[in-house]
Amino acid sequence: MMEAVVQAAVFGLLLASAPTLADKDDWDIYSFHINSTVSSRYATTVITSRVANRMNQSKEIEFHVRIPKNAFISKFRMLIDGQFYDGVVKGKEKAQQTYTEAVSRGQSAGLVSSVGRTLEEFKTAVTLAAHNKVTFELTYEELLKRRLGKYELQIHARPMQPVKDFKVDVYINEKAGINFMEVKGGLSTKALANAITRTHVDKQAWVYFYPTEDQQKTCDSCGEQGMNGDLVVVYDVNRNPSLGDIKKSDRYFVHHFAPLNLASIPKNVVFVIDQSGSMRGRKMQQTRTALIHILGDLAEEDHFGLLTFDSEVFHWKLELVPATGDNLESAKKFAREIVERGATDISAAVLEGARMLNAHPREGSASLLILLTDGDPTAGETNPEVIQSNVRRAIVDKFPLYCLGFGFDVNFKFLEKMSLQNNGVARRIYEDSDADLQLTGFYNEVATPLLTDVTMIYSGGANLTQTNFSQYYNGSEIVVAGQITDNGIETFTPQVVAISRNRRVTFSDTHAMVESEEEASDSSVRRVWAYLTVKQLLEKELVSSGPEKEKAKKEALELSLKFSFVTPFTSMVVTKPQGENSDVLHKPREGKKHEGRRRSFLHSMPHRPTRPSTSALVTQHRLHSQSGFISLPNENTEVFVTGSDHRQHGQQGHIRRVLVGASLVDGASGRRGSAQARIIAPPPDYEAFLVSADLHDTPDMFPTIVTPHATEAPLSHRFLQKTENLSLPLCFDVTGKVQLKLLHHPSEELFVNGQLDSVRNGGFRRITILLKTDLQVQIDTEKILVIEGQRISGLLGYISHTVGSLTLVSREKEIDVAVGDTRIVIAIHKEGGKDFLWPILRQRPLDDNVSGILALKPAVYDEVQQSPSTRLQIKGHDYDSTRASVVDHSIDPPPTYDCWLMSAESVLQRSLDDFIVA
Numbered sequence: 001m002m003e004a005v006v007q008a009a010v011f012g013l014l015l016a017s018a019p020t021l022a023d024k025d026d027w028d029i030y031s032f033h034i035n036s037t038v039s040s041r042y043a044t045t046v047i048t049s050r051v052a053n054r055m056n057q058s059k060e061i062e063f064h065v066r067i068p069k070n071a072f073i074s075k076f077r078m079l080i081d082g083q084f085y086d087g088v089v090k091g092k093e094k095a096q097q098t099y100t101e102a103v104s105r106g107q108s109a110g111l112v113s114s115v116g117r118t119l120e121e122f123k124t125a126v127t128l129a130a131h132n133k134v135t136f137e138l139t140y141e142e143l144l145k146r147r148l149g150k151y152e153l154q155i156h157a158r159p160m161q162p163v164k165d166f167k168v169d170v171y172i173n174e175k176a177g178i179n180f181m182e183v184k185g186g187l188s189t190k191a192l193a194n195a196i197t198r199t200h201v202d203k204q205a206w207v208y209f210y211p212t213e214d215q216q217k218t219c220d221s222c223g224e225q226g227m228n229g230d231l232v233v234v235y236d237v238n239r240n241p242s243l244g245d246i247k248k249s250d251r252y253f254v255h256h257f258a259p260l261n262l263a264s265i266p267k268n269v270v271f272v273i274d275q276s277g278s279m280r281g282r283k284m285q286q287t288r289t290a291l292i293h294i295l296g297d298l299a300e301e302d303h304f305g306l307l308t309f310d311s312e313v314f315h316w317k318l319e320l321v322p323a324t325g326d327n328l329e330s331a332k333k334f335a336r337e338i339v340e341r342g343a344t345d346i347s348a349a350v351l352e353g354a355r356m357l358n359a360h361p362r363e364g365s366a367s368l369l370i371l372l373t374d375g376d377p378t379a380g381e382t383n384p385e386v387i388q389s390n391v392r393r394a395i396v397d398k399f400p401l402y403c404l405g406f407g408f409d410v411n412f413k414f415l416e417k418m419s420l421q422n423n424g425v426a427r428r429i430y431e432d433s434d435a436d437l438q439l440t441g442f443y444n445e446v447a448t449p450l451l452t453d454v455t456m457i458y459s460g461g462a463n464l465t466q467t468n469f470s471q472y473y474n475g476s477e478i479v480v481a482g483q484i485t486d487n488g489i490e491t492f493t494p495q496v497v498a499i500s501r502n503r504r505v506t507f508s509d510t511h512a513m514v515e516s517e518e519e520a521s522d523s524s525v526r527r528v529w530a531y532l533t534v535k536q537l538l539e540k541e542l543v544s545s546g547p548e549k550e551k552a553k554k555e556a557l558e559l560s561l562k563f564s565f566v567t568p569f570t571s572m573v574v575t576k577p578q579g580e581n582s583d584v585l586h587k588p589r590e591g592k593k594h595e596g597r598r599r600s601f602l603h604s605m606p607h608r609p610t611r612p613s614t615s616a617l618v619t620q621h622r623l624h625s626q627s628g629f630i631s632l633p634n635e636n637t638e639v640f641v642t643g644s645d646h647r648q649h650g651q652q653g654h655i656r657r658v659l660v661g662a663s664l665v666d667g668a669s670g671r672r673g674s675a676q677a678r679i680i681a682p683p684p685d686y687e688a689f690l691v692s693a694d695l696h697d698t699p700d701m702f703p704t705i706v707t708p709h710a711t712e713a714p715l716s717h718r719f720l721q722k723t724e725n726l727s728l729p730l731c732f733d734v735t736g737k738v739q740l741k742l743l744h745h746p747s748e749e750l751f752v753n754g755q756l757d758s759v760r761n762g763g764f765r766r767i768t769i770l771l772k773t774d775l776q777v778q779i780d781t782e783k784i785l786v787i788e789g790q791r792i793s794g795l796l797g798y799i800s801h802t803v804g805s806l807t808l809v810s811r812e813k814e815i816d817v818a819v820g821d822t823r824i825v826i827a828i829h830k831e832g833g834k835d836f837l838w839p840i841l842r843q844r845p846l847d848d849n850v851s852g853i854l855a856l857k858p859a860v861y862d863e864v865q866q867s868p869s870t871r872l873q874i875k876g877h878d879y880d881s882t883r884a885s886v887v888d889h890s891i892d893p894p895p896t897y898d899c900w901l902m903s904a905e906s907v908l909q910r911s912l913d914d915f916i917v918a
Contacts, residue, residue: 026055027128031165034155038172040247040254041144041237041479042528043153045071049136053128061128063136066119066156072531072565075139076574078126087572089564091557119156121896124574141565143531146236146258146477147445153233157187162216162226168209170233176245176256177238181205186229191218196231207233243509246494249525251484255456255494257507258477262450265501266301266365268320268399270353273338274373274406275308278823278842280340283374283406283431290439291335297447298323303365305356306331309349310342311379320360345380346373347387350401350418354394364502366449366471367399369422372429372439374406376414378800378809378816384414392421400424400470404442407431408891409825409842411811413542420543423470448474451498451505456480460492465532472498481529530563538568717756717763720886720899721907724858730872731886731899732907739917742767743852745845748805748820749773752852753917754839762836763889767826771806771819779815781828781835784808813892821845824854829889838889853915859907861900872900879906 031050036043045067053059067073076087128134144151155168172178181200187209188196195211209231216226237245237256244257271294273287291306298304302323306316316334321327350371357367381387395401401422403415406429416426429438451472458464464482472478484492496507537556541549553569560567716733723729734740734756743752749772757765769777776787784795788803795801801808809816815826823843828835841854864878865871871878884901887894904912 026053027059027061028052028054029159029161029163032157032159032163032167033165034157034168036153036155036168036170038144038153038170038174039524040174040245040528041146041151041256042141042254042524042531043144044139044141044524045155047136047138049159050133051128051136052133053130056130058127058129060125061134062123062125062160063138064121064123064158064160065138066121066158067138067140068142068154069120070145071120071140071142072534072560072567073122073138073140073572074564074566075137076124076572077137079135079137080126080128081132085574087574089561089566089570089572091561092569092571119154141527141531143479143528147475148441149475150234150236153235154185155231155233156229157231158228159226162213162224164213166211166216166227168207168231170205170207172205172233172235174203174237175247176240177203178205179236179238181207181233181235183207183231183233185232186220187211187227187231189220191215192222205235207231243494243496243507247525248484248492249523252481252523252526252529253458253461253484253492254479254481254525254528255458256477256479257456257472257496259450259507262474262500264299264474265449265452266299266303266362267447267449268303268357268360268362268365268367269298270305270307270320270356270369272349272353272369272371273306273308274310274344274346274349274371274375275314275338275340275342276310276344276375276378277341277818278344278375278409279406280843283435284338284340286436287372287406287439288335288338290436290443292332293436293440294443295323295328295331295335297443298328300324303360303362304331305353305360306334307349307352307356308338309345310340311345312342313345313349313352315352318356320356343379344373344375344377346371346377347381347390350387350391351394354391354401357399358394366452368424368446368449368471369395369399369401370404370443370446371401371415372404372406373410373415375409376411376809376811376816382800384411384417388414388418388421391418395422397423397470402427402442402446404429404439406435409816417543420539445476446471446473450474451500454478454496454498457495457497458482458492459495460485461494463529463533465529466536479532481525481532483529527563530559530565534559534563534565534567715758715760715762718884718886718901719853719904719907720888720897721856722858724860728883729886729897729899730859730861730881730907731884731901732904733901734904734912737765741852741915741917742839743822743824743841743850743854745819745822745847745850747847747849748822748845750819750822752824752839752854754837754853757834757836759831759834759836761831761887762834763829764837764839767837767839769806769817769819771804775803775806777806777808777817779826779837781837784810784815818843821847827889827892829894840890856908870900872902874906875909879903881906 029049029051031048033048034045035048036045038044047065049063049065051061051063053061074089078085122138124136126134144153153170153172155170157166157168159166172181178200181198183196183198192209192211192215195209195215197206197208197210199206211227216222217224219227219229222228239245239258239260241260244255244259246253246255271291273291275284279287295304300323303320304323304327305320308314316331350369353369353371357369360367376382377384377387381390391401399422401419401424403419403424403426405412405415405426408431410428412426412428419426427442429435429442432438449471452470454469454472456464456467456469456478458467458480461482462485465480467480469478494508498505498507534556537552537559541552541556544552556567557569559565560570566572716735718731718733721730721732737756737758739753739755741751742754743750745751751768751770753768753770754764755766755768757763759765765780767779769779771777774789778785778787786793786795786801786803786808795808795810801810805819807818813828815828817824817826821843822845823841825840825842827838827840829838830836839854844850844855859874862873863870864873870881870883872881873879879902881900881902884899885896886899887896908915
């Protein structure tokens with residue numbers, strides 16, 4: 001994050017590629033049921049879809065649903081012609097071969113992928129014979145988490161068409177008694193409100209949602225394709241004022257601890273706010289709004305500190321101060337005047353926040369450190385592991401660190417690990433209109449500490465989940481599960497010890513009734529224990545290293561397999577009828593980058609675009625040509641080079657010398673000490689590149705690009721243009737491997753062009769950046785080359801590199817380029833085993849004269865005709881459109897959107913030729 005960023009949702013015509021939506025008139029979802037049962041806050045949800053092929057021929061039938069991110073899929077099956085086809089959970093390595101084979105055939109791999117804030121998407125399909133039927137059944141499980149005094153069960157309904165027999169049944173059974181229950185969400189409003197029936201009797205509650213086909217078309221997010229929205233059941237349970245709610249079944253127990261009538265603890269809080277250039281615009285406006293609101297909610301007995309950072313750290317005050325009226329007004333004024341600029345020194349800022357808290361010990365109080373950032377560390381200490389180690393040493397388990405990652409440019413895994421190492425959590429803040437509400441909502445969860453240093457003790461318990469908690473907050477809940485030893489329930493004694501203000505308190509009840517569930521071989525209580533254990537092992541694996549990390553991974557894998565949970569370490573192989581290939585279902589991790597590696601080199605300019613009869617594939621250390629030389633990182637670096645020796649009448653293919661280790665090798669004879677090396681023909685799919693060449697005195701040495709042979713017909717690439725306050729974006733196709741003008745910034749003399757690739761559903765194969773007259777940067781999926789005048793430099797590893805006004809940061813799966821008030825992130829994605837590039841305009845230049853595909857502003861249109869086909873009106877002109885779908889690769893992992901597919905000229909409002917570079 002070198003410079004300022006304005007959110008990509010506002011700017012950017014985003015490249016995407018996907019087929020149009022399938023015509024579903026020829027297959028009928030005649031029944032769609034969602035059945036959710038909640039017991040002791042553990043929800044098991046079953047989605048059952050029954051589909052009929054009405055055609056006289058075989059048809060591919062799709063099953064496509066969305067489930068909560070916090071859930072584990074535990075079962076999937078299909079019923080065809082009276083036979084069940086069951087999904088089998090396996091270790092990821094064992095399922096990988098099936099997955100790879102499916103992908104290599106260009107088939108859907110039945111993946112689970114993240115969608116939006118709280119959902120993941122599951123998709124699979126099967127070919128169904130004419131006039132046949134199939135039943136899909138998916139089961140997932142989750143432990144509901146209490147936030148702000150309530151539990152929320154989220155059910156997403158998107159059957160893709162109105163369904164005659166559509167039902168949602170929710171049954172809640174809480175032995176502690178249900179305190180209140182309500183239903184909210186987009187599917188509970190307007191016409192659909194009449195389709196909901198709610199019943200609440202003491203310990204049980206029922207919700208029935210049975211909309212008619214007409215009602216399924218008339219809600220806010222409904223249409224001819226039926227419903228697309230959430231039904232959210234909100235409730236809380238009655239509270240034991242002391243020890244809490246304990247359930248036992250089949251020698252397992254689960255303890256829900258949320259005591260009442262506790263006095264709040266004064267807190268010491270330091271807010272660490274990123275003010276680097278990428279926070280410019282709406283993100284900073286929303287941050288200011290949220291921060292001012294949060295400051296207003298501080299209690300008089302609270303003490304607080306506030307600092308901002310870019311490449312430096314800026315204090316409101318050097319030490320924590322009481323939350324008096326005057327101090328709060330001064331802090332609010334400081335917040336209003338935050339100026340976005342510079343790079344991002346996360347390390348120095350967090351360490352300074354920790355110093356301020358350590359320097360302010362206060363008996364009977366609770367301390368917490370809150371970091372808000374929207375990017376990676378790019379100034380000061382930038383090594384994530386070093387930062388995490390330094391922060392851990394500074395905090396030493398004295399207080400929790402909460403990390404809020406704003407948007408998708410952040411290295412969320414880095415923030416998550418740093419939070420977990422310091423008894424906190426990481427939360428992603430989504431770049432939407434309600435980002436300020438997300439920020440204040442998170443703060444409200446930790447605003448009122450009630451207990452610190454909480455220890456859960458279970459005499460007669462074993463194999464316990466986490467039992468030590470740094471703090472307990474009002475409206476939250478501590479949940480512990482474990483096994484009851486052979487001594488039995490009679491000797492099982494729970495106890496909780498904690499600090500309340502400045503005194504030690506004990507919660508125990510020797511007469512407490514530990515309620516027993518019906519004994520079962522696979523009881524819900526046992527599954528709660530497994531669910532919690534796997535979740536905590538996943539966290540432990542993330543923060544650990546060495547043998548401890550491998551041990552956590554092994555235990556999580558074994559438990560996931562035993563309980564058939566699809567987790568980041570397991571996959572579900574979805575079996576199908578004979579003759580069809582199996583799908584493999586993976587679960588993503590929040591903030592997880594795409595798999596795969598890239599070599600951090602960049603592409604050279606083809607000064608001599610001549611393919612020689614031979615090129616060099618040499619294992620070498622240094623290539624030397626008179627006074628110019630090429631330095632390589634090690635002896636195993638692959639280099640393809642051609643040169644021109646003007647003294648030999650311009651013959652191509654000669655290299656002056658090749659050094660292996662410290663010795664010269666004669667390529668022709670193999671003798672040491674010769675001045676010329678043999679040149680070996682390279683594989684056809686490689687391209688020539690140099691690594692760090694000084695060409696000032698060596699006009700006879702030029703890099704030559706070796707291009708692969710074209711073997712495929714031109715492909716269409718789909719672009720997505722966002723819109724302002726409209727339900728569907730626009731999209732259009734560009735055919736062939738053309739070079740497009742992505743951005744032209746006249747006042748900066750900046751040109752950014754992109755060469756489309758031949759990857760199906762892919763993007764760009766090369767991005768070229770030209771700055772003024774003497775600087776070029778060429779980027780492909782494997783290498784980076786910077787050409788400055790007559791000097792060519794290859795960039796190695798994950799580095800930060802500045803040349804003039806251009807700053808380039810290379811990370812694992814993206815390259816961040818900042819020039820003045822412009823910032824572009826070039827993401828690297830994979831499709832069909834091949835990498836491709838994806839340019840995203842993160843900060844739009846202020847100059848109104850900028851042009852190019854990325855510079856197009858959000859579209860505005862009106863629907864002027866809906867049948868027999870949809871016509872859209874743009875700037876007073878009507879255009880034909882077709883409903884289609886696209887993949888938005890500006891987000892990781894990429895979601896799929898519906899869009900209005902139009903001609904390129906209609907969307908661009910000018911000829912496509914104006915965006916093509918000759």
